[in-house]
Amino acid sequence: MFKKNYNPENQPKAWLFLLPSLVIIFLFSVYPLFRSLIMSFQKGTLINQRYAGIENYQKVLTDPVFFKALRNTALFAFTVVPIALILSLAIAWIIFEKVKHKSFFETIFFMPYVTSTIAIGIVFRYFFNGSYGIINYLLSLVGIAPVNWLDNVNMSMTTLIIFGVWTSLAFNIIILLAGMRNIDQEHYKIAKMFGANNWEIFRRITFPQLIPTFAFLLTVNIIAAFKVYTQVYALFGGQPGIAKSATTAVYYIYDKFHIAGRPGIAMAATVILFVIILLVTFVQNKILKKVGE
């Protein structure tokens, strides 16, 4: 029966192979998107929800805690991302240009990417400890008074940012190294033939050729930074810093959803965060395009 209609341009059996994936994708990726949007207009508990209009949005947008969370998230993103990118660029370039045992350094610098943020966060918590932490000890060797890294409202964001930079180097370095390897070796040969020095080569060849890689890293890093959560959890022992001083957007959502039992408010905050991430990514891509020209 079906044989007669055989048509190599249309093979419906493809859906059979896609089915397992599509079921999971619809149930756990597509459906929740719409569901989150609907829930952001509802109030009440998870079991008993009723329409609430834009009440949730009004509540979130007038909540000083939400703004604090957003401010912290933005501060984290706009300090960690540039610092980590510049450091990674320097490291990747030195490995690429000056080192013989490249794979040894690659292996070392990539380690933080594969290891659990929670476990390493606990190690950093130990290092940052005010009375017996190794960081304060090292600072005392150069004559700096001990810093209260973990239990000081004004320090918790700094501590979080240091940890954030440490964790985001790994991915950047590997991607930048791959980008550098993709640059045509002929460029370097010719530049050297004309007597260009290292700095000129870097500025005129390496860096311009790396701009697409840079753009990619910037986007991925900013998105990741806006979702920061696990690092806070690990560093401050399950708390968003002392007196909630390091609370972030995802922390706020988690708190409203899971602890306070206000899913509507959590979802309104989620939608707002999602829109902010889209906007930041969009604006940043526009700027990069302008710079690229």
Place this chain on the structure above:
Amino acid sequence: MKKIVTCLSLLFLGLLAIITVFPFIYMILAGLMTYSEATSIPPTIIPASFQWENYAEVFTKAPFLRYFINTVFVSAVTTIATLITAVLAAFALTSLEFKHKGLVIALMISLLMVPYESIIFTNYNTIARMGLLNTYSALIIPFLTSIFYIYYLNGYLKSISNTFYKAAKIDGASDLAYIRRILIPMSKPALVTVGILTFISSWNSFLWPLLVTNEKKYRLLNNGLAAFTTESGSDVHLQMAAATLTVIPILIIYLIFRKEIIKGVAKDGIKG
């Protein structure tokens, strides 16, 4: 002048390399110290004698063996399932022609841009209504496939010429036989990368297991570790031993497969 620059750059590189590995090394060392060694000033670097009984104490204070088995089980099932579903889907997308194929690919690419954190809470809701809270299923089901890896394999399988598929069809091979005998052997490097990275990200997952399980029985290593840290208070030497338990298996996998992992990540920029 050039020598000075080279020296300074190497010094900088060395310093940062030390900053990167030091937390791992000191975690292992501090896990073998006594409490007073771990909290002494100036800090102890090498413990006077290795306190292996720290590990025994960790195992008696919290069921880390159980956490460990849970984590291995959940990560292994997730990895195998992801590999199967992603290969089947990527096969359909590369070898077969069907209506709305473009739509399916466009849908996947746009879903890639959705931050996972924005759907995770609704997924919690879905799992709760399925009555699956505090089960292994809750930890596994949402991760039975991965849009990213379908997309990744799709790109990889495209490089395998479609003439292989046509030749296999002419020889009378079924689709499954083609996948098993030709597609999988030919795409082995990509599958190894996908497998290892899925395993690692499953091992390191934290927020999802935290949401859907609160019984100790179903805890994974990371969540067990976080809970242990809160419960054990200031016993840093035990915390370091527990952290070592969580990190070491992945570090071993990493050191064995580092080439595949780094190549895979560098090629397509996988961000967990």
